[in-house]
Amino acid sequence: MASANKLTLFIVIFMLLGILSGAAIHAYAGQTTITAWSENITLLTDVFLRLIKMVIAPLVFSTLTVGIMRLGETATIGRVGGKAMVWFITSSILSILVGLVIVTLEHPGAGLNLAIPKESVDTGLAVSGMSLKGFLTHTIPTSITEAMASNEILQIVVFSMFFGIAGASLGEKFNAPLVAALNVVSHIMLKVTGYVMYVAPLAIFAAISSVIASQGLGILLNYASFIGGYYVAILLTSAVLLAVGYMVLKKEVFRLLNMLKDPVLVAFTTSSSEAAYPKTLERLVEFGCSRNIASFVLPIGYSFNLVGSMVYCSFAAMFIAQAYNVQLSFSEITVMMLTLMLASKGIAGVPRSALVVLAATIPSFNIPVAGILLLMALTISSIWGAQRLTCWVTGLRRRCCQKMKVNCRKRPRRLKPRLSRPKPDRRAPSLTGARSAEKKRPLTGTQGAM
Known part of the structure; x- marks a missing residue:
């Protein structure tokens, strides 16, 4: 948490330095100096x-x-996993639509009139345009190594889905070592991502200084418009998901929100819902959700239910397109939103993970990837971190409690009474031994029923 706060502080400092340097160059330097500065600092x-x-x-x-x-065998998880996936996909589509509607009505990027970067600042990501037909024929990779080498995000997602489903069908006995190995790889890459983010303050300084040197301080009004519009979109999405939670839990939804204060605070300060996982699981069990179901659905939500990230991605992608005056047809917008939704399913709930999704997706629609630095300068990852967790937990609690058919108003804190009346251990030689055995016995019976 301390490291995340330091990075945010450095981002703010370098953002301010970028504003000051850009404003000074715009006010006192000639056009030749401004052009040279903008090109070299990039x-x-x-x-x-x-x-x-x-x-x-x-x-x-x-x-x-x-x-x-991690879904396991389909015969075991099909009923719960299938319904959870329906909810995850539905909430993702809802969040994308909300963000798309708000950003289209508000046009926060209009007026920036940024020039398309030259080839010298190209990142190597695919930049060819994509139609609906091209999307369908471009989805299946001819070679996974080629797809990874060229960072074809959608092809990687398709291969990963086939690979994961095939691995899950083999059962835990065969896929456990591979799951463990890939889990280590994912944690290593998340660590690498954390290291890369230390370069972000310098990159943000360069991006802000270059833009303000060319455009002047008036561009900051567009930033204010972006933040305001984004808050409207995220609040609307949260309101809809909370309404769904109220339909299932009635007034108990407010008690759950009160119980989730600590996890939300952790997510807000670290910009990561993953950091709030232990406390969230504990609170859901105390609320009355089955530990087995919560333990099953909660980790899946990190890959398949990043609702707040979807609002951000749709909002940010259209903002960048507006800033560079990139005109997108209805079919291109539809394909881009679908691609963003699929790509987000492979990104864990870590700080600034949406940056990776945007960098991998928008170049395929002729939107300059350099535009993401304009949004990083706002340091809004911390702003949407807590909202993302709220939306995500709302969907989770609906699925956990509905599958259990729990009336939380009548049976709150369901877990504790069950633990206080465990089944006696007939093999125990004494009362002390029985209590020891009871502590080691895993949760069984209706408590773990799905």
Whole structure:
């Protein structure tokens, strides 16, 4: 948490330095100096974006494959997992639509009129346009190594889904070593991503200074418009999901929100819902959800239910397109939103993970990937971290409690009474031995029923 706070502080400091330096150059330097500064300072931007590109393929493959293989055998998890996936997909589509509608109505990027970057600042990501027909024919990879080498995110997602489903069908006995290995890979890549983010302050300084040197301080009004519109979109999405929670839990939804204060605070300060996982699981069990169901659905939500990330991705992608005056047809917008939704399923709930999704997706629609640095300068990852957790937990609690058919108003804190009346251990030689055995016995019976 301390490291995340330091990074945020450095981002703010370098953002302010970028504003000051850009304003000074715009006010006192000639056009030749402004042009030279803007072109040369973008070297820092180019380095950072290439580092981001470096982690995309292994991160998406490892996180998405592990998420699918952890589902287990279809005969066991089909009923719960299938319904949970329906909810995850529905909530993702809802969040994308909300973000898309708000950003289209508000046009926060209009007026920036940024020039398309030259080839010298290209990050190597695919930049060819994509139609609906091209999307369908481009989805299946001819070679996974080729897809990873060229960072074809959608092809990597498709291969990872096939790989994960095939691995899950073999059963835990065969896929456990592979799941463990890929889990290690995913954690390593997340660590690498954390290292890469230390370069972000310099990249943000370069991006902000370059833009303000060319455009002037008036561009900051567009930032304010972006933040305001994004808050409207995230609040609308949260309201809809909380309404669904109220339909299932009635007034108990407010008690659950009160119980989730600590996890939400952790997510807000670290910009990571993953950091809130232990406390969230504990609170859900105390609330009355089955530990087995919560333990099953909660990790899957990290890969398949990043609702807040979907609002951000749709909002940010359209903002960048508006800033560079990139005109997108209805079919291109539809394909881009679908690609963002699929790509997000391979990204864990870690700080600034949406950056990786955007960097991998928007170049395929002729949207400059350098535009993501304009949004990083806002340091809004911390803003949407808590909202993302709230949306995500709302969907989880609906699925956990509905599957258990729990009336939380009548049976709150369901777990504790069950633990206070365990079945006697006939093999225990004494009362002390029985109590010891009771502590070691796993949860069974209706408590773990799905």
